[in-house]
Amino acid sequence: EIWPRGDEKTWKAGIRGIPTSVSDITNAIVYHVQSTLARQAYNLDNMGAYQAVALSVRDDLIVKWNETQMQYTRKQPKRAYYLSLEFLMGRTLDNALLNLGLKQQYKTATHKLGFNLEDLIDSERDAALGNGGLGRLAACYLDSGATMELPLWGYGLRYHYGLFSQHIAPDGSQLEAPDPWLDTDNPWEIPRQDVTYDVRFYGHAERIGNGKAVWTGGQEVLAVAYDVPIPGYSTNTVNNLRLWDAKPKRGFDLNSFNAGDYDRSIQENSSAETLTRVLYPNDNHMLGKELRLKQQAFWCAASLSDIIRRFKQVEKPWAEFSDYVSIQLNDTHPTIAIPELMRILVDEEDVPWADAWDITTKTFFYTNHTVLPEALEKWAVPLIEHVLPRHLQIIYDINMSFLQAVERKWPNDRDRLARMSLIQEGEPKQVRMAFLATIGSTKVNGVAELHSHLVRETILRDFVDFFGKSKFVNVTNGVTPRRWLDQCNPSLSNLITDTIQKPKAVWLKDLTLLKGLEPFAEDPIFRKKWALIKHNNKKHLADYIKTHLGITVNPASLFDIMIKRIHEYKRQSLNLLGIIHRYLTIKAMTAAERKKINPRVVIFGGKAAPGYFMAKLIIRLIVNVARAIDADPDMKDILTVVFVPDYSVSLAEILIPASDVSQHISTAGTEASGTSNMKFCLNGGLLLGTVDGANIEIAEEVDSNNVFFFGHLTDAVEDLRHQHKYHPIAVDERSPALAAVLKEIEGGRFGDASVYQPFVDTIRTGDYYLVTDDFDSYVEANKMVDDAYVKDPEEWTKKTILTVSRMGKFSSDRAIMTYAEEFWNIEQFPIKM
Ligand code: BZD
Numbered sequence: 001e002i003w004p005r006g007d008e009k010t011w012k013a014g015i016r017g018i019p020t021s022v023s024d025i026t027n028a029i030v031y032h033v034q035s036t037l038a039r040q041a042y043n044l045d046n047m048g049a050y051q052a053v054a055l056s057v058r059d060d061l062i063v064k065w066n067e068t069q070m071q072y073t074r075k076q077p078k079r080a081y082y083l084s085l086e087f088l089m090g091r092t093l094d095n096a097l098l099n100l101g102l103k104q105q106y107k108t109a110t111h112k113l114g115f116n117l118e119d120l121i122d123s124e125r126d127a128a129l130g131n132g133g134l135g136r137l138a139a140c141y142l143d144s145g146a147t148m149e150l151p152l153w154g155y156g157l158r159y160h161y162g163l164f165s166q167h168i169a170p171d172g173s174q175l176e177a178p179d180p181w182l183d184t185d186n187p188w189e190i191p192r193q194d195v196t197y198d199v200r201f202y203g204h205a206e207r208i209g210n211g212k213a214v215w216t217g218g219q220e221v222l223a224v225a226y227d228v229p230i231p232g233y234s235t236n237t238v239n240n241l242r243l244w245d246a247k248p249k250r251g252f253d254l255n256s257f258n259a260g261d262y263d264r265s266i267q268e269n270s271s272a273e274t275l276t277r278v279l280y281p282n283d284n285h286m287l288g289k290e291l292r293l294k295q296q297a298f299w300c301a302a303s304l305s306d307i308i309r310r311f312k313q314v315e316k317p318w319a320e321f322s323d324y325v326s327i328q329l330n331d332t333h334p335t336i337a338i339p340e341l342m343r344i345l346v347d348e349e350d351v352p353w354a355d356a357w358d359i360t361t362k363t364f365f366y367t368n369h370t371v372l373p374e375a376l377e378k379w380a381v382p383l384i385e386h387v388l389p390r391h392l393q394i395i396y397d398i399n400m401s402f403l404q405a406v407e408r409k410w411p412n413d414r415d416r417l418a419r420m421s422l423i424q425e426g427e428p429k430q431v432r433m434a435f436l437a438t439i440g441s442t443k444v445n446g447v448a449e450l451h452s453h454l455v456r457e458t459i460l461r462d463f464v465d466f467f468g469k470s471k472f473v474n475v476t477n478g479v480t481p482r483r484w485l486d487q488c489n490p491s492l493s494n495l496i497t498d499t500i501q502k503p504k505a506v507w508l509k510d511l512t513l514l515k516g517l518e519p520f521a522e523d524p525i526f527r528k529k530w531a532l533i534k535h536n537n538k539k540h541l542a543d544y545i546k547t548h549l550g551i552t553v554n555p556a557s558l559f560d561i562m563i564k565r566i567h568e569y570k571r572q573s574l575n576l577l578g579i580i581h582r583y584l585t586i587k588a589m590t591a592a593e594r595k596k597i598n599p600r601v602v603i604f605g606g607k608a609a610p611g612y613f614m615a616k617l618i619i620r621l622i623v624n625v626a627r628a629i630d631a632d633p634d635m636k637d638i639l640t641v642v643f644v645p646d647y648s649v650s651l652a653e654i655l656i657p658a659s660d661v662s663q664h665i666s667t668a669g670t671e672a673s674g675t676s677n678m679k680f681c682l683n684g685g686l687l688l689g690t691v692d693g694a695n696i697e698i699a700e701e702v703d704s705n706n707v708f709f710f711g712h713l714t715d716a717v718e719d720l721r722h723q724h725k726y727h728p729i730a731v732d733e734r735s736p737a738l739a740a741v742l743k744e745i746e747g748g749r750f751g752d753a754s755v756y757q758p759f760v761d762t763i764r765t766g767d768y769y770l771v772t773d774d775f776d777s778y779v780e781a782n783k784m785v786d787d788a789y790v791k792d793p794e795e796w797t798k799k800t801i802l803t804v805s806r807m808g809k810f811s812s813d814r815a816i817m818t819y820a821e822e823f824w825n826i827e828q829f830p831i832k833m
Contacts, residue, residue, distance in 0.1 A: 016059065016063055017063065018060045018063055018064070018100075019056075019060075020102065020105060021105070022105050022108045022109050022112070025056065025102070025105055025106060025109040026109045026112055026113060028056035028059065029049075029052045029053055029056050029109060029110070029113060030052075030113070031056075032051070032052040032055040032056055033048065033049075033052045036052070036055055037051055037052060037055075041113075041114075046115065046119050046120060046123050047123050047184075049110065049113070049115045049120050049123075050093070050120040050121075050123040050124060051185065051187065053093065053106065053110060053117075053120055054092075054093055054124070054187040054188070055187050057093065057096050057097065057100070057102075057106075057187075058187045058188065058229075060096075060100055060102070061096060061100070061229040061231055061238055062190070062229065064229075064231065064236055064237070064238040064831070064833070065227075065229040065238040065240065067236065067238075067831055067833060068236065068237050068238050068239065068831045069240065071829075071831055071832075072151055072829070073313070075829070076313075076314050076324070077151050077826065077827060077829045078151070078323060078324050078325070078326070078824070078825065078826045078827070079151040079152070079153065079310075079324065079325060079326075079826065080145075080150065080151065080152045080153075080325075080326045080327070080328065080819070080820065080824040080826050081152070081153050081154075081155055081303070081307060081325070081326070081327045081328070082138060082141060082142070082145075082152060082153070082154045082155070082328050082330060083154075083155050083156075083299075083300070083303060083327060083328065083329055083330060083333075083334040083337060084134075084135070084138040084154060084155075084156055084330035084333070084334075085156065085157065085295070085296065085299065085330070085331075085333040085334070086129060086130030086131060086134055086135030086138060086156070086279070086330075087127075087129050087130060087135060087138045087139050087142070087154060087156050087241060087243075088127075088128060088129060088130030088131070088132070088135035088136040088138070088139050088163075088649060089126075089127040089129065089139050089228075089649070090126050090127065090128075090139070090483075090648070090649025090650055090653075091121070091124045091125075091126055091127075091649070091650050092124065092127070092188045093120070093121050093124050094121045094487055095143075095231075095482065095483055095487060096231055098233070098482060098486060098487055099143075099146075099147075099231040099232060099233045099234070099482065100231055101234060101505075103117075125181050125184065126162070126181070126648045126649055126650050127162065127181060127186075127188070128162035128163040128179055128181065128279075128648060128649070129156065129157075129159050129162050129163075129243075129279060130163065130279070131163060131279070131281065131282070131283035131565065132283050132564065132565045133283075133369075133477075133564075133673070133674065133675050133676075134283070134330065134331060134369050136649065136675065137330075137447075137477055137675060137812075138154065138156075138330055140478065140479050140480040140483075140484075140675075140812040141812055141815070141816050141819075142154050142230045142239065142241060143230065143232075143233070143480040143482060143483065143812065144478070144480055144811070144812040144813045144815070144816040145230070145232075145239055145816050146230045146231060146232030146233075146235065146237045146238065146239040147232040147233040147234075147235060147237075147480075147482070147509060147813060148232070148509075148813055148816055148817055148820070148828060149232060149235050149237045149828045149829055149830045149831070150237075150239075150816065150820050150826055150827075150828060150829070151239075151826060151829050152239055152816070152820075152826070153239060153240045153241070153242060154230070154239075154240070154241040154242065155241075155242050155243075155244075155299065155302075155303040155306075156241065156242075156243050156244075156299065157243060157244055157245075157276050157279075157295060157298075157299050158189075158226050158243035158244060158245040158276055159276055159277070159278055159279040160180070160182055160276060160277050160278065161178050161179050161180055161181070161277060161278040161279065162179040162181045162279055163179060163279055163281055163607065164176040164177060164178060164179055164281055164607070164610065165177045165178075165179050165646050166607050166645050166646045166647070167645060167646070168619075168623055168643070168645050171620070171751075172619070172620045172621075172623035172624045172627070172751075173616060173619065173620040173623075174607070174608055174616050174619045174620070176281075176610050178278075188228055188229070189226045189227065189228050189243070190226065190227045190228075190229070191224070191225075191226055192224070192225040192226065192227055193224060195224070195225035195306070196222050196223060196224050196225070196247075197222070197223045197301070197302045197305040197306065198220050198221070198222060198223075198249065199220065199221050199222075199223055199297070199298050199301040199302055200215065200218055200219070200220050200301075201218050201219045201220075201221065201294060201297065201298075201387055201388070202217070202218030202219055202386065202387060202389075203215060203216055203217030203218025203219075203389065204216055204217050204218070204389060205389040205390035205393055207393065210352075210353070211346055211352075211353035211397060212346055212347050213347055213390055213393060214347070215343075215347070215389065215390040219271070219272075220249045221246050221247070221248065221249060221272045221275060221298060222246070222247040222248065222249045222272070223244040223245070223246065223247075223298060223299075223301070223302030223305075224244065224245045224246075224247050225242050225243075225244060225245075225302075225306070226242070226243045226244075226245055227240050227241070227242055227243075228240070228241040228242075228243060229241075233482045233505075233508060233509065234505040234508075234509070235830070235831070236830070236831035236832070236833045237829075237830070237831050242303070242306065244276065244298065244299055244302045244303070245276050246272050246273055246274075246275035246276040246298060247272060247273065248269045248271075248272035248273065249272070274291065275291070275294055275295060275298055276295070276298075280292055280295075281607075281609050281610055282609045282611070282612075283565050283567075283609065284370055284372055284374075284375040284565075284567060284569075285374055285375055285609060285612070286374060286375060286376065286377050286378065287611075288378075288379065288380055288383065290383060290386075290387060293336075293379060293383060293384070293387055293388075294387060296333055296334065296335075296336050297336050297340070297387065297388055297391070299334070300334050300336050300337035300340050301340055303334075303337070304337055304340055304341055304344065305344075307325055307327070308344065311324055311325060318345065318349060318351050318355070318356075318359055319355065319359065321359050321362075321363060322359060322362035322363045325363055326363060326365065326823065326824035326825065326826065327363050327364050327365070328365045328366075328367065328819065328823070328824070329364060329365065329366045329367065329437055329441070330367055330369075331367060331368065331369045331370075331377075332366070332368075332376075332377040332433035332434050332436075332437050333377070335366075335377070335433040335434075335436050335437040335440070336388070336391060337364070338360060338364060338398075338436060338437065338440035338441075339388075339391040339394040339395055339398070339436075340391065341356075341359075341360045341363065341364075342356050342357065342360055342394050342398070343390055343391065343394055345359060345360070346394075347390070353397070357398070357401075360440060361439075361440055361441065361442060362442055363442075364437075364440050364441040364442065365441050365442055365443050365444075365445070365819075365823045365824070366437040366438060366440075366441040366443070366444045366445070367444075367445050367446075367447065367475075368434065368444060368445070368446055368447075368451075368455050368459075368460075368672075369447055369672050369673075370672050371451070371454050371455060371458055371459050371669075371670075371672070372569065372670060376432070376433075376434055376459070377432075377433040377434065378424065378430040378431060378432055378433065379430060379431045379433065380428040380429070380430055381423065381428055381429040381430065381431060382428050383428075384431060392431075395422060395423075395431055395436065396423075398422065398436070398439070398440070399421060399422040399423060402420075402422070402439055403417055403420070403421060405466075406420055406466060409466065416462060419462055420435070420462050420463070420466070421435075422435050422436050422439075434459060434460070435463070438460055438463050438467075439463070442471070442823070443471055443472075443473055443822075443823050444460065444463075444471060444472050444473070445472075445473050445474060445475045445823075446474055446475075446672065447474075447475065447476065447477045447672050447673040447694075448474070448476050448477065448672060448673035448674075448693045448694040448696070448697060449474050449476060449696065449697055450669070450692065450693060450696055450714065451474075451672040451673060451693060452472070452473065452474035453474075454669060454714070455472065456469070456472045460472065473822075475815055475818050475819060476673065476694060476697055476809070476810075476815065477673045477675050477678070477694060477810075477812075477815060478675075478678070478809075478810050478811050478812035478813070478814055478815035478816075479675050479678045479679050479682070479810060479811070479812055480811070480812045480813075481508055481511050481682065481811050481813075482508060483653070484656070484678075484679045484682055484683075485508075485682050485683065486504065486508055487653065488652075488653035488654075488656060488657055488683070489533075489537065489656075489657040489683050491533045491536065491537075492530075492533050492537075492657065492683065492684065492804075493508075495529055495530065495533060496514065496517060496804075499516070499517060499520055499526065500513060500514070500516030500517060501516070502516065509813060510808075510813075511807065511808040511809075511810075511811035511813065511814075512808030512809070513808070514804060514805050514806070514807060514808050515805055515806070515808065516805070517801060517804060517805035518801075518802060518805040518806075520801060521798045521801040521802050521805070522798075524794070526801075527794060527797045527798065527801065530684070530797060530800070530801055531793075531797050533684075534657075534658075534660070534684055534800070535555060537657040537658040537683075538555040538559055538658045538660075539555045540654065540657075540658065541553075541555075541559070541654055541655060541658035542554070542555050544654055545603075545642055545644070548644075549642065549644070549645075551630065551640070551642055553601045553640050553642065554599060554601070554637055556599070557598075557599035557600055557601045557637075557640070558598060558599070558600045558601070558660045558661065558785070558786070558789050559601050559603065559658055559659050559660045559661070560600055560601065560602045560603065560659070560660065560661045560662070560663065560688075560785075561602075561603045561605075561655055561656075561658070561659040561661070561662045561663070561680070561685070562575050562602075562603070562604050562605075562606075562662065562663040562665075563603075563604070563605040563606055563644075563647055563651075563652060563655055563656075563662075563676060564606050564674075564676060565606050565607060565608070565609075566606045566607065566608040566612075566615040566616075566618055566619055567612075567615060568614055568615065568618075568762070568768070568769050569666055569667055569670040569671070569769055570665070570666050570670075570671065571665050571666060571667060571769055571771060572604065572606070572618055572622065573618055573759070573763070573769075573771055574665055574771050574774065574775065574778055575602070575604070575663055575665065576618070576621060576622055576625060577738060577741050577742075577763075577771065577775065578775075578778055578779060578782060579602055579625060579629075579639075579641055580625060580741045580744060580745070581737055581738070581740075581741050581779060582600075582639060582782070583625075583629055583632075583635070583639060584740060584741065584744065586634070586635065586638060586639060587634060594634070594638060597638055597786075598786050598789060598790040599637050599638050599639070599640075600638075600639055600640075600786075601640045601641075601642065602639075602640070602641045602642070603641075603642045603643075603644060603655065604622050604641075604642070604643045604644065605643070605644040605645075605647035605651065605655065606619075606647050607646075607647060613758075614758070614759065614762065617755075617756065617758060617759050618759060619643070620755070620756075621745070621750060621756055621759060622641070622643050623643050624750045624751045625641060625750050626641035626642060626643055628749065628750050629641050652676070652679070656676070656679050656680055656683050656685070657683045659680050659683070659685035660685060660686065660789065660796075661685060661686050661687070661688050661708070661785055661789075662676070662677070662680040662685050662686075662687060662688070663688050663689065664676075664677045664687060664688070664689035664690070664692070664693070664695055665688065665689055665690050665711070665774075665778070666690055666692050666693070667690070667692075667717060667769045667770050667774075668690050668691055668692045668711060668712055668713050668714040668716070668717055669692060669714035669717050670692065670769075671692045671693040671695075672693055673693045673694040674692075674693045674694050674695065675694070677689065677693070677694055677695055677698060678694065678698065678807065678810040681698055681702065681803050681804070681807050681810075682804060682807045682810065683804075684800040684801070684803065684804050685800070686706060686707065686708065686785075686796075686799060686800060686803060687699075687707045687708065688708040688710075688781060688782070688785055689707065689708070689709060689710075690709070690710065690711040690774070691709055691711065691713050691714070692714070694810075695707070695709075697809070698807075698810070701806045701807065701808075701809050701810075702802060702803045702806040702807065703802065703806070705799070706799045706802055706803050708781045708784055708785050708788075709781070710774065710777040710778050710780065710781035711773075711774040711777055711778065712770060712773055712774060717770065720770050720773050721768065721770070724766055724767050724768070724770075724772075725766065728765070730764075731763065731764055731772055734772045734773070735772055735775045735776050737775065737776060737779060738763075738771070738772060738775040738776075742760050742763065742764065745759075745760055746760060
């Protein structure tokens, strides 16, 4: 190897190491205060100190990031790429310090400079580049990929506005405000003005024979890379999350500008920049907007160009592409990458169609996250034709050869051809993206056992018949124990370390070692320490609620938490109706009876998609029920309901460690997995849930004695829905208790009844999510929770210890290693420094 320029020794002498002594760290911070921020000690506030600290940590990350990327480039291991439209990262500073192993040093260093590290950590704003579970899963997987020392990169979009922030209006309804998170400097990204690609939209595609075509005209937009370093925990690996920003290709149209047409000259500009303006705030709902399709195409095209440029450095034939590259599709959002890779291979690289298809299908893997029909992506054919004319041709060609193969297998089965076609007939015709992702991939996976089973039995049944069972597999989701235990619940993490006698750096990377806690469930002294930690976490949450909402909650109460996107299928409604039932029951009691009740604090958090009327109405009713209960002196210290506005990753880090019970109560068969259920259990909260998603596997691991299950099972749902539709029975008959609750809402107890009538109607008629059917058993399950919590606190604590000790399976390290070994065929690649 030849040193590129100058004197190697001089270069190497200048290369920065990672300062680990407190004095080197304070020097680095002061340097950034003085030079980068141009500020001084006397005018430095928490925000400024946060920035200086973040910049010095960024320097450390970059050292390891450079080393990691250089070693990948030199050795060329096979790499995997995680394509996700969402990465819900939350805050970075605390996580980076813990993963680098520098938190203690920074604590001392900032203290010496007159600051409290925890306050600085709290000054950071969340990177909310995702809606919910799907986006947060992507973030956990990046953490695990780096921690497991895998050559794994993420690709996404650099949205200038993250998920909207939520406010509550005086009448209780949700108000949305934009989230301009990049307005304050973002130290966690490295702009790469040198890494850019052109992406084309619109224009004209002309076939030139042999399956090839030429695509010209239209609009060209520039994709610019921004790199976000992803440090592994206690390793040298720092992987990369590459986010694309859209820029106009030419600054502005000089001709129109000179002709005095200023508006026109900047039009192209703004249309390019709109592309990465904002994250779409819908989860589990398909919205057929042109801009969304352009976002998908822009991100897929840029990412593939980048991956291919890297592949070309190894100078291998195209046939070996999938020996160097695996690409995981996070839901169908990046499905357009399949025809895009075909386009590059066939049109630009002269690879014959059949070979190109072989390469493509070996490269891609598809994760499905939902079986809800309204969430499955379908794009109108005329829209694709307009925005991506060449991709539509390719989709038609793929469909043609696929349907020919189906026809060979099942001759003259027209129904089957219609069912399996990538194109759904209708006005307009639509492209079924889940089908395209399925036929273009080597493996298709669901995210929990039940969900994967439903994928095989329902939406992709015909495809299982065609391809065989082995292509359709399960990888149960996981969560990173670094953020979701060590970072958010340090006291519990420390107690675990002391108890199982394994170094933290060992058990946090092999979560099955939590098993070592199990014997201590029988140790009363240990239980006392354990329970005290929970109590302190509840106090911490109570402080937050007091400061931010002015509501007093007693940490001695049972803390019952439900935090997730507001959705009818998730059934916040069931929780709310259960609360009203509890309220009415307590109202009917004598003062003496009330004294015996175990006080409960029910906490909700979650955002509704701005266009989702019913979800927003549910928020409004929650808030107004909370207010009515708060205003009722009879409920003091017995029942409190809190809606925590603007739920986020950083709020979850306060809420989750403080729960005694959390609710995961979706209609059976609707919640693909759920991941917060895992986080709660990992922090010693128990589940109140339906037999759905990953709840089932959690119960299998921790023992169903330690989970409060209720409600109908998945296989009953279809019949019940049929009954509601064709043989409806009044709520008064199905559940008198629920009927009484609905009457209170309709009687105006929680404000103008007419406002809430549309919500009540969803339950009275149709009841698609089976609230009526599950209500009574839900109330029963809540009684079991109360009894277990009050009657035998020691037994309760035992349950929580046993639960934590058995949560090893749900580490995202296990999940990412499954993807690495069984899908991507990539190997661990430790970085030596
Ligand atoms: O994905 C969620 C599922 O609902 C959960 O059950 C599951 O645990 C997680 C992770 O697998 N799905 C989403 O969060 N989906 C979205 O956020 C989304 C966003 C845009 C478009 C469609 C869906």
